[in-house]
Amino acid sequence: MLPQIGQSLHTSTGGAALSLTVYMLPFALVQLVSGTLGERWGRRRTVLVAYGVYLVASLAAALSPNLGVFLTMRGVLGVANAFTSPLLLAGLVDMVPRHRLSRSVGLFASCQAAGQSFAPLVGGFAAVSSWRWSFVAVALVAGLLALAPPPGEARPGAEAPRWGALLSRRLALLAAAGFASYLGAASLPFLVALYAQEHLHARADAAGLALLGFGVAGMATGAAWGLVVDRNGARWCGAAAALITAGCVAAVGTTGSMPALALCWTAAGAAAALLNVALQSLTASAVPSNRGGALSVVFAFRFGGAALAPLILLPFYHVHAVLAFAVAASTLFIAVVALIALPGDRPDPHTP
Numbered sequence: 001m002l003p004q005i006g007q008s009l010h011t012s013t014g015g016a017a018l019s020l021t022v023y024m025l026p027f028a029l030v031q032l033v034s035g036t037l038g039e040r041w042g043r044r045r046t047v048l049v050a051y052g053v054y055l056v057a058s059l060a061a062a063l064s065p066n067l068g069v070f071l072t073m074r075g076v077l078g079v080a081n082a083f084t085s086p087l088l089l090a091g092l093v094d095m096v097p098r099h100r101l102s103r104s105v106g107l108f109a110s111c112q113a114a115g116q117s118f119a120p121l122v123g124g125f126a127a128v129s130s131w132r133w134s135f136v137a138v139a140l141v142a143g144l145l146a147l148a149p150p151p152g153e154a155r156p157g158a159e160a161p162r163w164g165a166l167l168s169r170r171l172a173l174l175a176a177a178g179f180a181s182y183l184g185a186a187s188l189p190f191l192v193a194l195y196a197q198e199h200l201h202a203r204a205d206a207a208g209l210a211l212l213g214f215g216v217a218g219m220a221t222g223a224a225w226g227l228v229v230d231r232n233g234a235r236w237c238g239a240a241a242a243l244i245t246a247g248c249v250a251a252v253g254t255t256g257s258m259p260a261l262a263l264c265w266t267a268a269g270a271a272a273a274l275l276n277v278a279l280q281s282l283t284a285s286a287v288p289s290n291r292g293g294a295l296s297v298v299f300a301f302r303f304g305g306a307a308l309a310p311l312i313l314l315p316f317y318h319v320h321a322v323l324a325f326a327v328a329a330s331t332l333f334i335a336v337v338a339l340i341a342l343p344g345d346r347p348d349p350h351t352p
Helices: 002-008 013-041 043-062 067-081 085-095 098-129 132-145 169-186 189-198 204-232 234-252 258-284 288-319 321-341
Strands: none
Touching (some): 013 085, 043 085, 043 132, 085 098, 085 288, 098 132, 098 258, 169 288, 169 321, 189 258, 189 321, 204 234, 204 258, 234 258, 258 288, 258 321
């Protein structure tokens, strides 16, 4: 939708692309504290309030008369969403038995990947008429999601989760791997869409349809990847997935047709889903006393990678499209090194 947003709000595509960073940067920064705060305030109450703010800000974004208002609302959306993602996963982990943990995390991760790909599809079709309708759709979804908040009551006083539990080498390595996984793969729909429209001359709706493969592949394989992680260990599964994802991402920039692009991007989605399952399984059991806090810190670094992706990759894209995808792929080697450097997989003794 970036070219259409830019035209409607009287700015360039680059100016419209700032909305990605303006959303992702507060989304990432607030998640450094949102998980721990949500655990203290109560997951259920925190998520309900966050969905309400998200609904209102989405409608305001849809009605934005200029770029300033639009960017402001995107920032508010980022802050609100910082209080949903980690607390939802923390609630899920507490709801399922240990032997089903990786499979449940796999389904959760695959739905995240699917959402990231369905969004460009919706955006592509909305852009044919008006990009504003996509934000109306997001507002409706936020209202529906508010009907199913995660379990979790407030934990005040002596029961409050501690910040110090998050300061560990293990969590730092997981944060580095999460940062690389989003910078090098999950944050690339904007780059793939630009490549499809500017180099392969695809329409916005056709580009959105091609991007759908990433999420469909992740959704189809998520639960199966959970079983693979259970049997082979999250560290090595994650490292192997990062290498495969890097190869698929690099290949996207060399494609000369929409079918080839869709094939490479779909393969990247399948491999990235395994990486995501491995990372989230490792993080979910890293700090049992502050599960939401640990997840939110790693999520912060993941989406920090997404926030920086346009700023880092667009200059390379303007030099040569192949170079941009090669740079994105190379960052995934950070995830490989970080995962290999982790201590061996260990079960979470506090998970039933």
